[in-house]
Amino acid sequence: MRKIFSFSDTLKSNIIYIALFSLFFTAYSFAGGSLDSNKNFKTLKSFKPDPLVTNQQCLSCHKDEDPGLTADWQHSKHATAGVGCVQCHVVPKDYPNAFKDHPFTGKNWTVQVAVSSVTCAQCHEKEVKEYLTSGHSRGGAQWLAENENPHGIAMTKLAYGYEGMKGGKGIDPDFILNKGNSKADLTVSNICIQCHGTVIKLDESGKPLATTWPNDGIASLYPDGGVGNCLSCHSRHKFSAAEARQPAACGNCHLGPDHPDKEIFESSVHGHIFDTNEEDYDFSTGVQIPGKNLRAATCFTCHMSGVNLLKATHNVSLRLKWNLWAPKSFERTGKDETAGWAWWNNKKVLRGNPKAGNPNGPDAAREDMEQACSACHKTTFIDNYFARVDQDVLLYNQYRDIAQKMFTELKAKKLIKKDLWSDPFFKLSYYLWHHEGRRMRQGAAMGSPDYAHWHGVFQVMQDVREMKDIYNYRMRRLKDLKDPQKVLDLEPPMPVVTHE
Numbered sequence: 001m002r003k004i005f006s007f008s009d010t011l012k013s014n015i016i017y018i019a020l021f022s023l024f025f026t027a028y029s030f031a032g033g034s035l036d037s038n039k040n041f042k043t044l045k046s047f048k049p050d051p052l053v054t055n056q057q058c059l060s061c062h063k064d065e066d067p068g069l070t071a072d073w074q075h076s077k078h079a080t081a082g083v084g085c086v087q088c089h090v091v092p093k094d095y096p097n098a099f100k101d102h103p104f105t106g107k108n109w110t111v112q113v114a115v116s117s118v119t120c121a122q123c124h125e126k127e128v129k130e131y132l133t134s135g136h137s138r139g140g141a142q143w144l145a146e147n148e149n150p151h152g153i154a155m156t157k158l159a160y161g162y163e164g165m166k167g168g169k170g171i172d173p174d175f176i177l178n179k180g181n182s183k184a185d186l187t188v189s190n191i192c193i194q195c196h197g198t199v200i201k202l203d204e205s206g207k208p209l210a211t212t213w214p215n216d217g218i219a220s221l222y223p224d225g226g227v228g229n230c231l232s233c234h235s236r237h238k239f240s241a242a243e244a245r246q247p248a249a250c251g252n253c254h255l256g257p258d259h260p261d262k263e264i265f266e267s268s269v270h271g272h273i274f275d276t277n278e279e280d281y282d283f284s285t286g287v288q289i290p291g292k293n294l295r296a297a298t299c300f301t302c303h304m305s306g307v308n309l310l311k312a313t314h315n316v317s318l319r320l321k322w323n324l325w326a327p328k329s330f331e332r333t334g335k336d337e338t339a340g341w342a343w344w345n346n347k348k349v350l351r352g353n354p355k356a357g358n359p360n361g362p363d364a365a366r367e368d369m370e371q372a373c374s375a376c377h378k379t380t381f382i383d384n385y386f387a388r389v390d391q392d393v394l395l396y397n398q399y400r401d402i403a404q405k406m407f408t409e410l411k412a413k414k415l416i417k418k419d420l421w422s423d424p425f426f427k428l429s430y431y432l433w434h435h436e437g438r439r440m441r442q443g444a445a446m447g448s449p450d451y452a453h454w455h456g457v458f459q460v461m462q463d464v465r466e467m468k469d470i471y472n473y474r475m476r477r478l479k480d481l482k483d484p485q486k487v488l489d490l491e492p493p494m495p496v497v498t499h500e
């Protein structure tokens with residue numbers, strides 16, 4: 001039974017929250033001991049700079065030198081609360097992130113340029129812990145995890161080997177011009193890293209290397225064990241919650257042909273209302289009340305907010321029943337994400353847990369999401385809506401099974417090219433899941449008919465047919481020619497149209 005929201009509930013729930021707060025907080029500090037066992041977290045907590053240093057001293061140089069940066073900070077809640085340059089940047093001289101050559105240092109302190117969530121956790125433990133259990137926190141590790149993760153090898157090979165032309169097993173030698181050229185790594189900093197994050201590396205003075213920093217990626221891994229770029233949604237140095245509540249805060253990563261969540265939202269009825277009725281929204285507060293300061297759902301409402309008596313969360317995976325980015329969708333039965341904790345504990349880049357979701361299982365995740373909907377919609381509407389979403393996910397899985405079966409058979413007969421990105425069959429199988437199949441599933445889940453259909457299932461339906469043509473052709477030719485390499489060498493060009 002869904003909880004029903006009423007105005008008096010806000011008042012009531014505030015009183016209950018205050019009463020429960022101390023109890024909850026005590027319980028919380030026992031959970032997730034990994035943050036507490038991070039030695040650097042403890043170091044920062046007890047650190048006393050000698051001689052004592054004030055924000056005024058930092059500002060004496062940086063105010064005139066960096067007026068924009070300083071003004072952002074001055075307009076932040078941090079400035080009002082007395083949290084300044086010192087609280088976030090001043091660290092012990094031997095701290096793993098320390099920048100030793102800064103012109104202004106003390107006996108036992110210097111500044112850090114790269115500031116990780118270990119620093120934020122001093123004062124925002126709850127948000128950092130929630131973030132660390134979310135799929136976001138694996139963003140940096142997931143695509144780098146080479147040893148433990150065959151998928152990871154494929155990802156780094158795509159980025160460095162193919163796109164950066166550094167080469168690798170099977171890659172066409174015509175497209176290897178940067179073997180051994182470490183500068184080619186700089187280009188990867190412009191692509192994957194800016195959305196996903198990476199392992200931050202420093203030079204001897206403690207300045208971060210250009211191959212790794214600056215980046216806005218969702219989950220960089222820092223030398224002090226810190227995971228996550230809180231600034232991905234709360235841009236520095238305003239660190240504003242109101243800014244992060246806007247859909248635009250998600251839109252700089254969640255867009256484009258492979259996960260067009262921004263476009264899906266904009267073309268949904270919710271997005272249409274948001275675009276045309278700005279005055280019906282107030283993002284300056286986390287207390288979001290339909291009919292008062294909220295008209296229709298935004299990204300933050302459904303995935304993070306405390307609307308309709310839900311608990312606000314920095315774990316964006318908590319309300320997801322399915323995995324809709326995976327080649328084949330599965331229910332999220334894996335509880336918490338683990339990649340971030342592995343990094344806190346032993347600096348290991350692990351694959352993480354793609355099944356992470358709600359610790360109470362996929363049905364609980366769906367109930368939470370429905371609880372958000374029921375702030376504004378009623379039972380039959382919501383139940384019918386999700387019955388269709390679930391069926392769409394299963395339909396996609398049927399297409400994926402057909403495609404995967406053909407792929408496995410061709411591979412077994414050596415009828416897939418070694419240079420995968422020269423192979424039209426491989427490319428189609430990639431577009432089917434990574435672009436069109438995600439659009440189909442995510443379009444249906446978030447109410448965009450254009451993405452669910454024209455950019456989605458319509459193209460998936462075509463992909464599988466084009467794949468079957470190539471499959472039949474190769475199998476037939478193999479009968480005549482006997483030699484799979486000949487089949488591939490003699491195949492006429494089959495350009496694959498990228499389905500935008």
Ligand code: HEC
Pocket residue numbers: 053054057058059060061062085086089090101102103104111112113
């Ligand atoms: C005497 C003037 C001066 C004072 C005081 C000063 N800084 Fe700096 N700061 C600089 C200069 C100059 C640089 C550029 C150094 C470089 O790039 O090698 C810099 C660089 C930095 C950077 C790194 C930026 C980058 O991209 O390289 C940070 C972070 C920083 N300062 C923070 C602080 C903090 C925090 C304080 C107060 C504890 C402070 N600064 C006090 C002059 C000062």
Ligand code: HEC
Pocket residue numbers: 058062069070073078083084085086087088089113114115116214215231236237239
């Ligand atoms: C709430 C914490 C916080 C406060 C307060 C803060 N910073 Fe930062 N600062 C950060 C974070 C986080 C980054 C980005 C680190 C990263 O990307 O790894 C950063 C980056 C920087 C940079 C490098 C970025 C650039 O654009 O060149 C400078 C310089 C800097 N801060 C100076 C300052 C100064 C001066 C103050 C005081 C007016 C200040 N910071 C206050 C957290 C803070």
Ligand code: HEC
Pocket residue numbers: 077078081083087088115116117119120121122123124230231234239240241242
């Ligand atoms: C020394 C303690 C301290 C540190 C370190 C710190 N904060 Fe804060 N933060 C605060 C306080 C205090 C507030 C104000 C709370 C209030 O006014 O409700 C705040 C507020 C915020 C808010 C809400 C702002 C709003 O618009 O409501 C965000 C977001 C935030 N901090 C992010 C960060 C991030 C990210 C870091 C690390 C880069 C960080 N903080 C580091 C103490 C800290």
Ligand code: HEC
Pocket residue numbers: 138139142143155156158159191192193194195196252253254255256259324325354438
């Ligand atoms: C524009 C931002 C952006 C860029 C650039 C980008 N990604 Fe992603 N990536 C995302 C988002 C957002 C998702 C989550 C999609 C979802 O949940 O449906 C994602 C998902 C993934 C996933 C699946 C999730 C997982 O944990 O396995 C992998 C793997 C991945 N990206 C690898 C890469 C690689 C490798 C590159 C560069 C060659 C890259 N991405 C470039 C934004 C980006």
Ligand code: HEC
Pocket residue numbers: 134135136138139140142143194195196216217218232233244249250251252253254299300303316317325356
């Ligand atoms: C700086 C880039 C960036 C921003 C900003 C961003 N995300 Fe993400 N998001 C990612 C990447 C990358 C992934 C995929 C991580 C992975 O699985 O490796 C992701 C994954 C997700 C997922 C799926 C998580 C899972 O467990 O599979 C959800 C849901 C999500 N983001 C929602 C949001 C929302 C809502 C916002 C805005 C409030 C947002 N994101 C802002 C980059 C971003």
Ligand code: HEC
Pocket residue numbers: 117120121124127128131136228229230231232233234241244245285286287300304305306312313314
């Ligand atoms: C995916 C986007 C996203 C990322 C990444 C993110 N935040 Fe937030 N943050 C939000 C949103 C949205 C809100 C508003 C939540 C609400 O009103 O319930 C918020 C609110 C906050 C607040 C204010 C909470 C309050 O009750 O007023 C703090 C503090 C905060 N974030 C800290 C952090 C820290 C620390 C990190 C890094 C671990 C971080 N955030 C990373 C989106 C994000």
Ligand code: HEC
Pocket residue numbers: 247250251254259261262263265270297298299300302303319320321322323324325326366369442445446
């Ligand atoms: C009306 C509520 C709603 C809004 C608004 C909304 N979403 Fe979603 N989102 C959902 C639902 C429902 C799902 C599918 C949940 C499931 O797995 O059952 C979903 C799925 C996703 C996924 C796929 C995660 C995966 O498994 O691959 C991402 C990423 C995402 N949303 C990001 C966003 C972003 C970014 C925005 C804003 C631009 C947004 N969402 C707006 C409800 C919403």
Ligand code: HEC
Pocket residue numbers: 269270273290294295296297301302307369370372373374375376377382385447
């Ligand atoms: C803050 C209020 C709010 C929340 C939360 C919300 N919606 Fe809506 N939604 C609206 C409004 C307002 C409209 C436009 C009026 C209408 O058509 O009912 C709308 C329209 C829709 C529509 C298009 C109308 C139609 O008849 O097809 C769908 C579908 C929808 N919402 C689904 C959902 C789902 C699913 C959720 C939860 C994941 C959700 N909404 C959460 C306010 C909300």
